[in-house]
Amino acid sequence: MNAQKRCVVLLSGGVDSSTSAAIAGADGYEVYALTILYGQRHKQELESARTVSKALGIKEHKIIELDLSLFGGSALTSDMPVPKGRDTAEMASGIPSTYVPARNTIFLSLALAWAEVLGTGDIFIGANAVDYSGYPDCRPEYLEAFERMATLATKAGVEGQVRVKVHAPLLRLTKGQIIRKGLELGLDYGITHSCYDPLPDGRPCGACDSCILRAKGFEEAGRTDPVLA
Amino acid sequence: MNAQKRCVVLLSGGVDSSTSAAIAGADGYEVYALTILYGQRHKQELESARTVSKALGIKEHKIIELDLSLFGGSALTSDMPVPKGRDTAEMASGIPSTYVPARNTIFLSLALAWAEVLGTGDIFIGANAVDYSGYPDCRPEYLEAFERMATLATKAGVEGQVRVKVHAPLLRLTKGQIIRKGLELGLDYGITHSCYDPLPDGRPCGACDSCILRAKGFEEAGRTDPVLA
Numbered sequence: 357m358n359a360q361k362r363c364v365v366l367l368s369g370g371v372d373s374s375t376s377a378a379i380a381g382a383d384g385y386e387v388y389a390l391t392i393l394y395g396q397r398h399k400q401e402l403e404s405a406r407t408v409s410k411a412l413g414i415k416e417h418k419i420i421e422l423d424l425s426l427f428g429g430s431a432l433t434s435d436m437p438v439p440k441g442r443d444t445a446e447m448a449s450g451i452p453s454t455y456v457p458a459r460n461t462i463f464l465s466l467a468l469a470w471a472e473v474l475g476t477g478d479i480f481i482g483a484n485a486v487d488y489s490g491y492p493d494c495r496p497e498y499l500e501a502f503e504r505m506a507t508l509a510t511k512a513g514v515e516g517q518v519r520v521k522v523h524a525p526l527l528r529l530t531k532g533q534i535i536r537k538g539l540e541l542g543l544d545y546g547i548t549h550s551c552y553d554p555l556p557d558g559r560p561c562g563a564c565d566s567c568i569l570r571a572k573g574f575e576e577a578g579r580t581d582p583v584l585a
Numbered sequence: 586m587n588a589q590k591r592c593v594v595l596l597s598g599g600v601d602s603s604t605s606a607a608i609a610g611a612d613g614y615e616v617y618a619l620t621i622l623y624g625q626r627h628k629q630e631l632e633s634a635r636t637v638s639k640a641l642g643i644k645e646h647k648i649i650e651l652d653l654s655l656f657g658g659s660a661l662t663s664d665m666p667v668p669k670g671r672d673t674a675e676m677a678s679g680i681p682s683t684y685v686p687a688r689n690t691i692f693l694s695l696a697l698a699w700a701e702v703l704g705t706g707d708i709f710i711g712a713n714a715v716d717y718s719g720y721p722d723c724r725p726e727y728l729e730a731f732e733r734m735a736t737l738a739t740k741a742g743v744e745g746q747v748r749v750k751v752h753a754p755l756l757r758l759t760k761g762q763i764i765r766k767g768l769e770l771g772l773d774y775g776i777t778h779s780c781y782d783p784l785p786d787g788r789p790c791g792a793c794d795s796c797i798l799r800a801k802g803f804e805e806a807g808r809t810d811p812v813l814a
Binding site for chain 2: 418420421422423424426427428429451455456457458459460461462465466468469470472473492493495497498501502504505506508509510511513514
């Protein structure tokens with residue numbers, strides 16, 4: 357009997373990464389989830405990531421701290437205001453201040469380290485090229501360049517035993533399609549967290565880009581967001 | 586008058602990265618040094634990195650903590666024994682247990698994040714392809730693949746304002762050539778630290794790969810190592 361194939365899933369505890377983890381499990385992988393605490397404002401994500409890991413029966417969940425606020429350059433890791441009340445056309449028009457420089461590259465590199473130790477090249481990321489079409493590190497050509505670099509970076513890659521594959525199953529889905537997919541797989545979105553700038557009691561602000569995209573997704577999917585119910 | 590061009594230098598406080606920082610300064614860059622505390626055994630590196638930064642007149646020195654021991658897989662971040670007493674032929678014969686999975690990729694990704702905030706694409710790394718010819722992430726084709734990925738990863742890269750360039754000025758130098766180069770530039774190797782597994786009083790063990798390569802380098806350069814003097 358072959359051992360079950362393994363993968364590392366980047367899991368923030370939001371809608372996209374939780375759906376990506378559910379898809380990895382449904383695809384037959386033994387899932388190892390990695391959560392990175394990078395100094396972001398929305399630390400409720402961590403609790404959501406833990407709850408999602410348990411709900412999905414994930415094999416192992418690691419949490420790594422890395423304070424990217426040291427570099428600044430993002431509203432998610434500094435005192436810059438988080439944009440509020442923007443419509444989706446505004447969001448699509450450019451890279452917002454919530455962009456974190458090189459974040460996907462750093463996250464994928466950390467996933468690569470763990471994948472190498474686990475003896476796999478399969479990495480899942482909830483990247484999406486639809487809602488923020490201007491994000492450089494969510495484009496297919498970026499992800500392919502990362503795979504190529506990563507295969508050259510590791511011992512197993514060089515020896516031809518492992519080819520790094522970055523799975524981005526949500527890349528071309530709308531938020532509504534993502535939520536429908538997760539619901540089909542039995543994911544309870546009531547345990548996920550999306551807001552960039554939660555209220556003092558932890559409830560979502562309802563006005564940041566992430567809350568607005570989430571609301572749009574549930575509307576498109578024709579469902580009520582369980583977090584708001 | 587043009588502003589001085591900036592670069593980010595990965596600085597551990599060892600011979601190679603300190604020499605690479607001295608070269609970046611001599612090349613006319615305003616140097617921003619990044620030290621990563623990744624859970625390695627040889628924490629004396631941090632003090633050396635601080636002292637080297639001051640000695641070289643570096644513009645800004647940032648230290649970021651990232652505990653890669655969470656993933657294991659390396660003698661530098663776990664309880665695995667550090668190999669001792671190996672000759673250089675043995676070192677060149679394969680990837681040693683002191684290899685840290687995906688380390689250069691993670692370090693370069695963090696340097697990329699800071700470089701993006703600083704508005705530059707120039708990154709210096711003390712990678713060397715001579716002493717450990719088996720290291721996948723010290724090969725020129727890896728570094729080129731990283732550059733290509735990184736240029737696609739960032740806003741400034743995509744907009745054509747910045748092309749990421751990974752400078753590895755030591756890539757093809759022997760340890761003796763590296764030390765001669767640093768001495769020419771006035772670098773005091775007495776403030777650098779190389780040992781993977783220092784004695785309880787902080788002195789180098791003299792037997793790990795790093796100590797042996799350092800000794801070989803000073804011998805080739807015809808100089809006495811000031812750390813041992």
